[in-house]
Amino acid sequence: MARLLFLILLTLSASLAWAGPTLTVYTYPSFVSEWGPGPAVKQAFEAQCDCTLEFVALDSSVAILHRLRLEGESCTADVVLGLDANTLSDARQTGLLAPHDIDTSAVRLPVDWQDDTFVPYDWGYFAFVYDTQQLPDPPTSLDALINAPENLKIIIEDPRTSTPGLGFLLWMRKVYGDQAPAKWQALQKHILTVTKGWSDAYFSLFMNGEAPMVLSYSTSPAYHMAVDNTDRYQAAPFDEGHYLQVEVAARLRNSPHPELARKFLQFMLTPAFQREIPLKNVMYPAIDLGDELPDVFDRLIEPSRTLYFEPQTVAEHRKAWIDEWLNATAR
Amino acid sequence: MAQRDRTLTPPFSHPRWRAWPGRAVALLLAGVVAAGFSGLLAEWQWRAVSDLWQSAYLRQVIWFSVYQATLSTGLSLLLAIPVARALHRHPMFAGRGLLLRLTELSLVLPTIVAAFALVAVYGRSGWLNTALDGVGLPFRWNLYGLQGILLAHVFFNAPLAARILLQGLERIPANQWRIAAQLGLTSGPLWRTLEWPALRRVLPGLAVFIFILCFTSFAIVMTLGGGPSATTIEVAIYQSLRYEFDFSRAALLAMVQLLICGSLWLVASRHGTNRNLVPGANDQPGTLRRDARRRDRVLLYLFLVFLALPLLAVVFRGLPGLLGEAGDSQVWWSLGRSLSVALVAAILSCSCGLAILAASQLARHSGHHLSARLLESSGHLTLLVPALVLGTGLFILLRPQLGQPHQGLALVAGINALMALPFVLQVLRGPFATLPPNSLRVADQLNLRGSYRLRWLLLPLLRRPLLLAAAYAAGLSLGDFSVIALFGSPSAPTLPLLLFQQLSAYRIEAASGTAFVMLALLFVVFYILNRWGDRRRRHPASRRLAAGEHAHA
Numbered sequence: 015m016a017r018l019l020f021l022i023l024l025t026l027s028a029s030l031a032w033a034g035p036t037l038t039v040y041t042y043p044s045f046v047s048e049w050g051p052g053p054a055v056k057q058a059f060e061a062q063c064d065c066t067l068e069f070v071a072l073d074s075s076v077a078i079l080h081r082l083r084l085e086g087e088s089c090t091a092d093v094v095l096g097l098d099a100n101t102l103s104d105a106r107q108t109g110l111l112a113p114h115d116i117d118t119s120a121v122r123l124p125v126d127w128q129d130d131t132f133v134p135y136d137w138g139y140f141a142f143v144y145d146t147q148q149l150p151d152p153p154t155s156l157d158a159l160i161n162a163p164e165n166l167k168i169i170i171e172d173p174r175t176s177t178p179g180l181g182f183l184l185w186m187r188k189v190y191g192d193q194a195p196a197k198w199q200a201l202q203k204h205i206l207t208v209t210k211g212w213s214d215a216y217f218s219l220f221m222n223g224e225a226p227m228v229l230s231y232s233t234s235p236a237y238h239m240a241v242d243n244t245d246r247y248q249a250a251p252f253d254e255g256h257y258l259q260v261e262v263a264a265r266l267r268n269s270p271h272p273e274l275a276r277k278f279l280q281f282m283l284t285p286a287f288q289r290e291i292p293l294k295n296v297m298y299p300a301i302d303l304g305d306e307l308p309d310v311f312d313r314l315i316e317p318s319r320t321l322y323f324e325p326q327t328v329a330e331h332r333k334a335w336i337d338e339w340l341n342a343t344a345r
Numbered sequence: 346m347a348q349r350d351r352t353l354t355p356p357f358s359h360p361r362w363r364a365w366p367g368r369a370v371a372l373l374l375a376g377v378v379a380a381g382f383s384g385l386l387a388e389w390q391w392r393a394v395s396d397l398w399q400s401a402y403l404r405q406v407i408w409f410s411v412y413q414a415t416l417s418t419g420l421s422l423l424l425a426i427p428v429a430r431a432l433h434r435h436p437m438f439a440g441r442g443l444l445l446r447l448t449e450l451s452l453v454l455p456t457i458v459a460a461f462a463l464v465a466v467y468g469r470s471g472w473l474n475t476a477l478d479g480v481g482l483p484f485r486w487n488l489y490g491l492q493g494i495l496l497a498h499v500f501f502n503a504p505l506a507a508r509i510l511l512q513g514l515e516r517i518p519a520n521q522w523r524i525a526a527q528l529g530l531t532s533g534p535l536w537r538t539l540e541w542p543a544l545r546r547v548l549p550g551l552a553v554f555i556f557i558l559c560f561t562s563f564a565i566v567m568t569l570g571g572g573p574s575a576t577t578i579e580v581a582i583y584q585s586l587r588y589e590f591d592f593s594r595a596a597l598l599a600m601v602q603l604l605i606c607g608s609l610w611l612v613a614s615r616h617g618t619n620r621n622l623v624p625g626a627n628d629q630p631g632t633l634r635r636d637a638r639r640r641d642r643v644l645l646y647l648f649l650v651f652l653a654l655p656l657l658a659v660v661f662r663g664l665p666g667l668l669g670e671a672g673d674s675q676v677w678w679s680l681g682r683s684l685s686v687a688l689v690a691a692i693l694s695c696s697c698g699l700a701i702l703a704a705s706q707l708a709r710h711s712g713h714h715l716s717a718r719l720l721e722s723s724g725h726l727t728l729l730v731p732a733l734v735l736g737t738g739l740f741i742l743l744r745p746q747l748g749q750p751h752q753g754l755a756l757v758a759g760i761n762a763l764m765a766l767p768f769v770l771q772v773l774r775g776p777f778a779t780l781p782p783n784s785l786r787v788a789d790q791l792n793l794r795g796s797y798r799l800r801w802l803l804l805p806l807l808r809r810p811l812l813l814a815a816a817y818a819a820g821l822s823l824g825d826f827s828v829i830a831l832f833g834s835p836s837a838p839t840l841p842l843l844l845f846q847q848l849s850a851y852r853i854e855a856a857s858g859t860a861f862v863m864l865a866l867l868f869v870v871f872y873i874l875n876r877w878g879d880r881r882r883r884h885p886a887s888r889r890l891a892a893g894e895h896a897h898a
Contacts, residue, residue: 043845043849044846047838047849049846076588077587080587084737167469172567174573174580174583175567175583202572205571205572206571207568207569207572208567208572209564209567213457214457216853217457218460219464221853222461222464222468223468223470224470237851241851242854294850296851339573340573343573344402
């Protein structure tokens with residue numbers, strides 16, 4: 015019995031000694047699922063860091079921020095990964111994040127990115143994905159969509175509960191400015207329904223053929239083309255341009271392993287991390303991957319203009335713009 | 346000697362074993378809720394109160410929540426009462442077993458699967474409209490709007506109501522049916538003299554229960570509501586918590602919800618429990634009914650179609666994905682994890698339910714009616730308090746060390762058990778309060794206490810409702826996504842988590858396959874537990890005791 019105990023202790027201590035420090039990363043579930051980039055990223059980073067990389071999946075990207083606020087100073091995570099340009103101002107305000115302190119010259123985004131705290135790791139455009147079998151000639155602009163015959167229906171997500179929903183709200187605002195409420199009213203007749211999240215819209219409705227167009231990402235067709243081998247679902251390019259979505263990571267001020275956290279953020283901007291992004295997170299990589307970018311990405315739409323609000327602007331106006339949208343549509 | 350001692354004082358026979366487990370569960374629940382609110386109130390600002398009065402948006406949200414929940418409840422009950430009567434009149438109805446299983450199934454489906462299923466049948470390009478088109482009718486059914494919300498809520502809740510009402514009808518003693526049959530009573534007088542008095546005791550509690558379920562409904566209301574005018578309080582709470590970090594507003598809205606639903610609940614429970622309840626009967630008196638009619642069968646078949654069509658849609662969509670899924674070990678591992686979590690949750694939930702009922706019965710017998718009602722109401726807290734508030738409370742109380750898959754799963758099972766508790770109580774409350782007095786008398790004469798009373802009296806007598814309650818708890822846990830997303834581990838997903846992972850990775854076909862597997866699993870669980878409940882009791886001694894035969898011997 016004593017010998018057995020000794021053996022157990024021995025293996026336990028051996029495994030502890032081997033494991034090195036553990037870097038804890040808060041993220042959203044799809045990043046770490048079997049088909050997400052998480053498993054490959056973990057393997058690649060652990061091969062070079064002499065540490066254990068542990069992903070903690072919270073139920074969504076905003077849940078990461080929620081958790082940060084709840085834990086406050088006692089938060090023991092090292093890195094948060096999965097905030098976006100629309101939540102990063104709130105995250106900054108918690109005062110729990112530290113400057114990244116890394117070289118971000120490799121970053122390639124459609125906008126100029128200068129931020130001392132947040133490091134982008136992927137990006138994409140919001141776009142309407144349409145079913146070519148139901149809709150051979152999709153509208154070519156927001157205007158055309160608003161003025162389309164009434165029987166053209168679209169499915170959108172709610173800006174109060176979902177990231178693409180908020181993205182579309184900002185998109186409308188960027189294009190129409192103060193005219194946005196009137197345009198929302200005009201668009202109203204095309205909106206079949208407004209779902210809680212992307213999965214409800216895409217799976218429950220769009221894939222059931224309920225409407226030929228759904229609010230999604232311009233990169234969505236890449237997955238259908240590369241993995242499902244079908245060209246049936248495409249994104250509709252709009253003349254006014256498309257709103258940009260940037261996903262970012264940051265390290266925490268109270269991180270027990272600040273140096274390791276910095277190393278991870280730097281690793282994030284290398285091909286070893288970035289090559290997992292295109293088909294596993296179905297977004298554009300944040301650095302130039304050269305030939306490693308899958309071919310299908312050449313066949314995606316390339317918006318003529320990139321629409322984007324500074325995170326600070328979004329944080330200041332989000333509530334007012336959402337109320338404006340509610341007033342325009344909830345009658 | 347030791348042997349004799351044990352028969353005199355069986356394990357757990359001290360009276361405190363009747364009181365304290367239930368009180369402990371109630372305290373735990375109250376603690377979680379208190380922690381959840383205190384977590385939010387830490388950042389309390391009085392401004393939130395004036396906001397509530399001034400904001401047209403919030404007023405509209407509260408009004409809409411009440412409005413749609415009232416309509417949904419009314420419609421669900423209007424459909425459920427005739428269905429329950431028809432089911433009771435036709436105990437030999439072909440397809441009765443299938444219909445009962447389906448009634449249990451619809452409630453526990455994860456909303457995303459249910460939304461998918463309803464849209465496939467009643468959507469713009471769903472089967473209904475295709476059929477209308479095929480017949481050449483110009484009319485098209487539009488799912489999106491209030492009608493869609495009502496349809497979904499009736500789909501979820503009418504079956505549950507029918508199931509519980511049927512249980513109520515089955516508790517009418519057989520001798521009353523015999524007398525009614527001898528008197529040749531027809532449908533109308535039967536309804537007035539037997540059925541309505543029996544249902545009237547169940548209805549207030551059931552109505553409030555369904556009202557709360559509809560009141561707190563969230564994703565399905567948004568998906569089918571057609572726009573932001575269909576917003577329930579739960580959506581507003583989610584919005585305030587997650588996106589606006591307005592914790593005061595979230596706490597205030599959660600309190601409004603607690604106030605509306607909680608006061609209704611207290612009113613209903615006062616009505617439901619203070620009456621003299623009819624003693625239960627275990628016979629199948631349906632054969633004594635002479636008022637069976639053909640249009641009952643038509644109604645039952647229509648109801649069967651109403652329930653089965655959306656589920657068939659899940660099966661059809663899932664089949665192609667299933668072939669791919671079958672080779673993927675991930676789905677079978679997830680199935681195993683889901684099943685073990687569900688079993689633990691079911692056992693825990695039934696135990697907590699029995700504990701609460703025992704404690705509240707004890708309190709009532711000692712004249713503490715208020716504390717009896719409070720005990721039972723505590724079991725419903727998980728229904729009245731928004732999940733996000735509960736999640737915050739649990740987080741503050743437990744600070745789980747995430748990332749340990751098994752620890753996480755154990756936690757999930759525990760929370761699922763508490764979430765299922767309202768359903769378990771709803772199923773067990775009636776049967777528990779109406780245990781046959783003969784059996785109770787015999788048990789008291791034999792001084793049957795503690796674990797022996799549980800083993801030889803309660804378990805045999807409550808076998809069917811207990812297994813039904815267990816099936817509901819297991820089903821709710823199997824379909825649970827929200828808790829598992831908070832405390833589970835993505836590398837060891839349960840079936841619903843796997844479904845969402847597949848969806849967010851665009852694996853639509855695989856996700857449809859997973860939805861099918863989940864549906865099949867739910868069906869099998871309900872089927873097995875019900876079969877088990879219907880089987881004749883194996884122990885003749887307990888049967889005699891349960892039937893109170895000893896007293897006559």
